[in-house]
Amino acid sequence: MGFVVSNSFTLRRLVQNNCRARSVTMQAEGSISLQISATKDVLSKQLAEFVIQKAAEAKKEKGKFVVALSGGSLPKTLAKDLVTDDYKIRAEFSSWHVYFADERCVPLDHEDSNYGLSKIELFDKVDIPADQIYPIDPSLTPEECAGAYAKSLETGIGEGTPVFDLLFLGIGPDGHTCSLFPGHPLLQEKSKTVAHIIDSPKPPPERVTLTYPVLNAAKDVVFVSTGSSKKDALRSILKDPNSELPAKLVKPISGSVTWFIDQDAADGLKG
Numbered sequence: 499m500g501f502v503v504s505n506s507f508t509l510r511r512l513v514q515n516n517c518r519a520r521s522v523t524m525q526a527e528g529s530i531s532l533q534i535s536a537t538k539d540v541l542s543k544q545l546a547e548f549v550i551q552k553a554a555e556a557k558k559e560k561g562k563f564v565v566a567l568s569g570g571s572l573p574k575t576l577a578k579d580l581v582t583d584d585y586k587i588r589a590e591f592s593s594w595h596v597y598f599a600d601e602r603c604v605p606l607d608h609e610d611s612n613y614g615l616s617k618i619e620l621f622d623k624v625d626i627p628a629d630q631i632y633p634i635d636p637s638l639t640p641e642e643c644a645g646a647y648a649k650s651l652e653t654g655i656g657e658g659t660p661v662f663d664l665l666f667l668g669i670g671p672d673g674h675t676c677s678l679f680p681g682h683p684l685l686q687e688k689s690k691t692v693a694h695i696i697d698s699p700k701p702p703p704e705r706v707t708l709t710y711p712v713l714n715a716a717k718d719v720v721f722v723s724t725g726s727s728k729k730d731a732l733r734s735i736l737k738d739p740n741s742e743l744p745a746k747l748v749k750p751i752s753g754s755v756t757w758f759i760d761q762d763a764a765d766g767l768k769g
Contacts, residue, residue, distance in 0.1 A: 529754040534764045538724055545758050546579035550588050552718055556663040557593045565664045566599040568676060569612030572668045572722050573619040581623040591624040599665055600676040600707035601634045603643060610702055640694035644706040648692040662716045669723050673731040673743030677707035717753045729766025
């Protein structure tokens with residue numbers, strides 16, 4: 499079921515009505531689409547179908563599907579349906595090339611590692627070739643690590659600003675995405691494709707992250723947000739045209755943004 503959101507009243511009414519529906523799809527603003535699912539289970543299935551479609555399009559066009567993952571609850575939500583037998587066949591994981599939208603500068607088997615989490619939830623359960631998964635080198639300093647990862651992007655994707663087929667992003671309660679935090683100088687980084695941070699307000703403090711030039715060069719961006727802790731940030735991002743929260747600043751030049759959120763997160767859009 500599709501809807502065009504023309505004003506905040508329409509958005510509020512559709513969110514309120516969604517409590518009686520399994521899912522609602524809306525065009526929120528420009529190239530931003532909003533998929534509200536009644537439950538996390540419905541969301542995971544809708545996300546899996548979306549990803550399979552994008553993977554098929556990329557493989558048909560160039561023989562591979564180049565993506566970047568964030569951490570948090572995203573890998574688990576993404577993997578929930580994709581690791582089942584039916585979806586594993588349809589997803590054609592052998593064509594996937596997986597980078598990381600941000601990473602904590604910790605050993606790859608550390609509980610804070612985005613790679614480590616993705617390995618447990620997804621990589622260990624599907625057939626993505628190991629040489630098509632690109633983790634950071636945690637033995638390097640954060641600055642060295644960012645430089646090395648930028649070179650990895652250049653080698654694997656091409657010179658200049660890398661263009662991803664799909665970015666999988668999440669948001670924090672403060673509206674941060676990747677390791678781009680509100681008010682941080684990294685929000686102004688324009689020359690680097692990968693930057694380092696040593697003072698993250700959320701531990702661990704040392705991280706590397708893709709920058710806005712890369713995020714905004716992507717063909718498609720998916721944001722996944724569940725739970726009531728995100729509702730205030732979502733309200734600002736999706737309803738306040740003057741919001742400067744980091745996730746709001748993800749605006750692909752030629753691509754699109756699709757938000758997958760559950761009813762708890764959507765509650766912030768009612769008023």
